[in-house]
Amino acid sequence: MVERHHVDEIAQVLDGHATGRDSYVDASWRRCVEIYGMDPTRRDPAHIVTDAEFRTHREQADWMIGAARSCLQNLFRQVAGQNYVLLLTDAKGVCVDFFGDDLFLDDLRGAGLYLGSNWSEDLAGTCGVGACIVTGEPVTVHQDDHFGNAHTDLSCTSAPIYDSLGQLAAVLDISLLRSPSPKSSQNLAMSLVMAAARRVEMANLMAASRGEWVLRFSSSPEFLDVDPEAAVALDGSGKVIGATRAATRMLSGGRNLIGAPIDSLLGLSVDDLPDLMRDRPTEERVVALDDGGAVFGHAIAPQAPRRMQKVNHALQKRAQGWFGGALAGSDPTMSRVLSQAERLASTSVPLVICGESGSGKTKLARAIHMASRRRGFAVLDCAGAGPEDMREALSAQSGPTTLLLLRIENLSSETAQLLPGLLDAHPDLRPVATSGQSLTPGASREALPSELLFRLSGSVLELPPLRERQDLGWLIDRLLSRRSGGEMRLTPSARAELMARDWPGNLRELGNVLDVACALAESSVIDLPDLPAASQARKQEQDLEAVLDACNWNMARAARRLGVNRSTVLRRIRKERLRAPD
Numbered sequence: 001m002v003e004r005h006h007v008d009e010i011a012q013v014l015d016g017h018a019t020g021r022d023s024y025v026d027a028s029w030r031r032c033v034e035i036y037g038m039d040p041t042r043r044d045p046a047h048i049v050t051d052a053e054f055r056t057h058r059e060q061a062d063w064m065i066g067a068a069r070s071c072l073q074n075l076f077r078q079v080a081g082q083n084y085v086l087l088l089t090d091a092k093g094v095c096v097d098f099f100g101d102d103l104f105l106d107d108l109r110g111a112g113l114y115l116g117s118n119w120s121e122d123l124a125g126t127c128g129v130g131a132c133i134v135t136g137e138p139v140t141v142h143q144d145d146h147f148g149n150a151h152t153d154l155s156c157t158s159a160p161i162y163d164s165l166g167q168l169a170a171v172l173d174i175s176l177l178r179s180p181s182p183k184s185s186q187n188l189a190m191s192l193v194m195a196a197a198r199r200v201e202m203a204n205l206m207a208a209s210r211g212e213w214v215l216r217f218s219s220s221p222e223f224l225d226v227d228p229e230a231a232v233a234l235d236g237s238g239k240v241i242g243a244t245r246a247a248t249r250m251l252s253g254g255r256n257l258i259g260a261p262i263d264s265l266l267g268l269s270v271d272d273l274p275d276l277m278r279d280r281p282t283e284e285r286v287v288a289l290d291d292g293g294a295v296f297g298h299a300i301a302p303q304a305p306r307r308m309q310k311v312n313h314a315l316q317k318r319a320q321g322w323f324g325g326a327l328a329g330s331d332p333t334m335s336r337v338l339s340q341a342e343r344l345a346s347t348s349v350p351l352v353i354c355g356e357s358g359s360g361k362t363k364l365a366r367a368i369h370m371a372s373r374r375r376g377f378a379v380l381d382c383a384g385a386g387p388e389d390m391r392e393a394l395s396a397q398s399g400p401t402t403l404l405l406l407r408i409e410n411l412s413s414e415t416a417q418l419l420p421g422l423l424d425a426h427p428d429l430r431p432v433a434t435s436g437q438s439l440t441p442g443a444s445r446e447a448l449p450s451e452l453l454f455r456l457s458g459s460v461l462e463l464p465p466l467r468e469r470q471d472l473g474w475l476i477d478r479l480l481s482r483r484s485g486g487e488m489r490l491t492p493s494a495r496a497e498l499m500a501r502d503w504p505g506n507l508r509e510l511g512n513v514l515d516v517a518c519a520l521a522e523s524s525v526i527d528l529p530d531l532p533a534a535s536q537a538r539k540q541e542q543d544l545e546a547v548l549d550a551c552n553w554n555m556a557r558a559a560r561r562l563g564v565n566r567s568t569v570l571r572r573i574r575k576e577r578l579r580a581p582d
Ligand SMILES: Nc1ncnc2c1ncn2[C@@H]1O[C@H](COP(=O)(O)OP(=O)(O)OP(=O)(O)O)[C@@H](O)[C@H]1O
Pocket: 326, 327, 328, 355, 356, 357, 358, 359, 360, 361, 362, 363, 364, 434, 436, 478, 479, 507, 508, 511, 564, 565, 568
C-alpha cells in the first residue's frame, strides 16, 4: 500500500505537481528516473564495493578519516543509546568509516549502513549521502523521501565536509534504521551533524596551515577561542590560501575565497593580525565584515619553520636541557652540534667553537660550562692579551675551571707560543676556545702554532651562520620575547622582511635590529618602518674605515654600530692595515 502510494507520488512529481516534499527530494526523484533510469518498485540490495576497491577508497580518504575520527567518536557518544549510526563517506559516496551499535550490525549491514557501501545517487537512488553530494548542502532524506523501496524505513541526515580549497572532500551522515514519522524529528540530528562537519573542516584547516597565519571567527566572544565558527588561512601577503565552508559563507556569500586579499573581505589588513592574537581580551578583537556586520577574530601566528625538512627527533631530544630549548629551534645542523656539545660538556676534552662573528660561539661556550658542573669560570679575550695577562689569568684559578678563550686567532704569536706550556702546568683548567675561522681541514686560516692548535682542539664544534639556519623564525621570536618580556610582536610584513634578510652580522645583528625596532615602535606592534634598513647595516660592515672615522676610532662604539664585537674590529683593522689619523 505504502509502496503503491510512493510510486504514485513519484509519478506526480515527474508530471510537475508539487507534493509538499523538500525541493531537493523532488529534484533527486526526477534525476533517478530521467537520468539514471531507475524503477521505484524495485528493492535493489545495498551496493557494496569489492575489498580491493574499498582499500583504495580508504587509503585515499586516510587523512580525512584521521581528522574526523575524534569528532565522530564524540558525536557517537552524544547519540549513544538512540540507535543512530554514523557514516563517513568519501566524495564519491563510499562509506570509509563507521560507528554503530554492535547489537544491530547484521541489520545495519543489510540496509547498507556499513563500511564499503556505496551511497552515490546514481546507484542508491535518492538518499542522504547522494543528495548531499549532488547539492553540496546538508540534507535530511527521511523514510519515503528515499527513491528506492528498499530504503523507505531509513532516515538519513547528511552534511558535506569541504577541504580548505573549497572542494567537497567527504560526507558525514547520521542515520536511523527506524525513526518516528515526522521529518522534524531529525532536526536535532541535523544540528549535530552540521556542527561536527564544521569542526572537522576546522581541524583540517588548522593541520594544513601550521606554517601560515590563521584567522578564526565567532559571532560570540565566549566561543571564539574554544569553538570558533569559521576560519581562513593567509599567506604572508594576506591572501587567502585556505578557508572553511562557513568562512566562505560568512565572508563572500559562498563564493570561493582562495586568492582573495583579506583586506578586500574584511575591514583589516594582514598587518593588523597581531592585534587579534589571544593575549588581547576577546571583546576587543572585533572584525568588521563587508556587509556592515561584525564578528570576533582570533589570529594565530605561523608555527612551523620557514623551510620544512625532516628533523632528526632523536638528536633534537638529546640536545635539550642547557642546549636545546635556549639555543636553537628546528635546525638540523644546530641539533647535531648541540647534541655533540651536550655529550662533550661533562668531559675534560679541550674544545674549539668556530663560526662567523655573532653566530653564538660565546653563548654556546657558556652553556657548555653550565652543563659541565665545573665551579670556576674564567674568560680571556685573546685580542690584546699579552703573555703576562695570560700567566696572571691562569694562575688566579683554583679547582676545576672552564677557561674561555675568546677569538684565539687574535692571540699574539708570543702568547700563542707560551699557552701550551701554561695549560700543561694547570691541569684543572679545561680550555674552551672560540674562533672566527673554520678549523675544518682545508679551510684557509691565519696561522696558529700547530702545537697550540693540537692542545686546544680536542674536538671542534662548527656553528652555522644565521643565513644557513632553518630556525630563523624561532630565533626572531625568542630574541624579541627576551627583549620585550613577550610584550612586543611583529606584523607579518615586518616578520617577512626579517626572514628575507641575509644577516651578515648573525645573531648579534638580529639582536641589534630588534633592539632598534622595539625602541622605535610606537605601540606593542613592530611594523616595517620600525626596522632599520638592511642595506645600511651591510654597507656599514663593508665600509669599516668610514665607521671608525665616524666613531673617532673608538673601537667599542664602532663595534656596536657594526653589530660585531671589539676583537672583530681589531682583527679587521689589522687585516685591512688601517691606521687611525694622527
Ligand atoms: N640562542 C640564542 N638566543 C638568544 N640570543 C643569542 C643566542 N645565541 C647568541 N645570542 C646573542 O647573540 C649575540 C652574539 O652571540 P655570541 O657573543 O655568543 O656570538 P659569537 O659568535 O661569540 O660572536 P663573536 O665571534 O663576534 O665574539 C649575543 O648578544 C648573544 O647573547
